[in-house]
Amino acid sequence: MTAIDLADYVQITTLPHSEQIIVQTDSGFLPCDQRNLTYQAAKKIKSLFHIKTGLKISIQKNIPVAAGMGGGSADAAAVLRALNKLWNLELTNEQLAKIGLSIDSDVPFCVYSRPALVTGRGEIVTPLESLPPMWFVIAKPPASVSTPFILRQVNYHHLDHLDVDQLVAAIHNQDYLAITSQMANVLEPISARRYPEISKIKNKMLQFGTTTALMSGTGPTVYGVCQKYSRAVRVYNSLRGFCEEVYLANPFSLEP
Numbered sequence: 658m659t660a661i662d663l664a665d666y667v668q669i670t671t672l673p674h675s676e677q678i679i680v681q682t683d684s685g686f687l688p689c690d691q692r693n694l695t696y697q698a699a700k701k702i703k704s705l706f707h708i709k710t711g712l713k714i715s716i717q718k719n720i721p722v723a724a725g726m727g728g729g730s731a732d733a734a735a736v737l738r739a740l741n742k743l744w745n746l747e748l749t750n751e752q753l754a755k756i757g758l759s760i761d762s763d764v765p766f767c768v769y770s771r772p773a774l775v776t777g778r779g780e781i782v783t784p785l786e787s788l789p790p791m792w793f794v795i796a797k798p799p800a801s802v803s804t805p806f807i808l809r810q811v812n813y814h815h816l817d818h819l820d821v822d823q824l825v826a827a828i829h830n831q832d833y834l835a836i837t838s839q840m841a842n843v844l845e846p847i848s849a850r851r852y853p854e855i856s857k858i859k860n861k862m863l864q865f866g867t868t869t870a871l872m873s874g875t876g877p878t879v880y881g882v883c884q885k886y887s888r889a890v891r892v893y894n895s896l897r898g899f900c901e902e903v904y905l906a907n908p909f910s911l912e913p
Contacts, residue, residue: 660770661793661906665720665728667695667735669743672711678703679711684718687729694733697760702740705756712740721902723801725874727763734767754782770911774825788908789831792889794867797878797902798854807875810847817843837869837882848876855879861899865892 672679678699680689687693691700695714702708714736720728737753740746748756750768757764762779774783819841827835849855855872858879862870866888867881883889889905896903 675711
């Protein structure tokens with residue numbers, strides 16, 4: 658997994674005369690109650706450390722919602738990191754990741770927010786080297802995919818897994834072509850059967866010149882990988898005629 662520099666902005670304000678957790682967002686598609694992962698992250702920290710201070714969490718969304726990109730998990734991880742600093746809890750990333758796992762399986766990785774090998778149920782995060790220079794062209798079709806629904810369609814006895822060891826070695830060697838040739842998503846065929854626009858966008862990306870293109874998570878977002886910025890810009894501009902939500906992003910590593 659890798660983080661990218663397409664980011665939401667999360668601002669936390671303490672409410673000294675209240676114990677409430679208030680979540681505000683500029684997105685009409687995001688719940689602001691206990692279903693919101695930032696709410697859950699704040700509640701978990703307050704409960705674990707018996708903190709009575711209230712909080713207002715304001716979220717400016719830039720990561721598409723229900724896109725298979727882990728935006729909600731990234732926001733929850735940001736709240737965990739922020740409250741760790743705000744209240745001088747001195748928790749390690751490993752401790753924050755353990756707390757994050759009880760919120761969502763992507764939160765532990767998002768605590769680290771750097772290229773990593775993620776195993777187990779998401780709780781074992783092994784940081785890797787930064788990726789070599791590359792650009793991601795990201796396109797989200799209008800569909801919203803239900804992750805639980807997609808996972809219920811998986812036949813876990815007949816999954817054709819990618820060669821993780823080869824991919825990790827390629828990252829270690831900073832070999833762009835080896836990295837892109839080893840990338841895969843075993844959930845893509847399942848989501849693409851239900852949402853044919855995934856395959857259409859993927860084929861357009863390859864046609865426009867990306868080295869590879871894959872679905873992110875359970876979809877419906879598709880990303881194409883380019884080695885050069887100029888090629889990525891051309892693909893980005895070409896895709897905007899076929900998809901309303903298109904983004905250009907770099908890999909990102911949060912400093913430890």
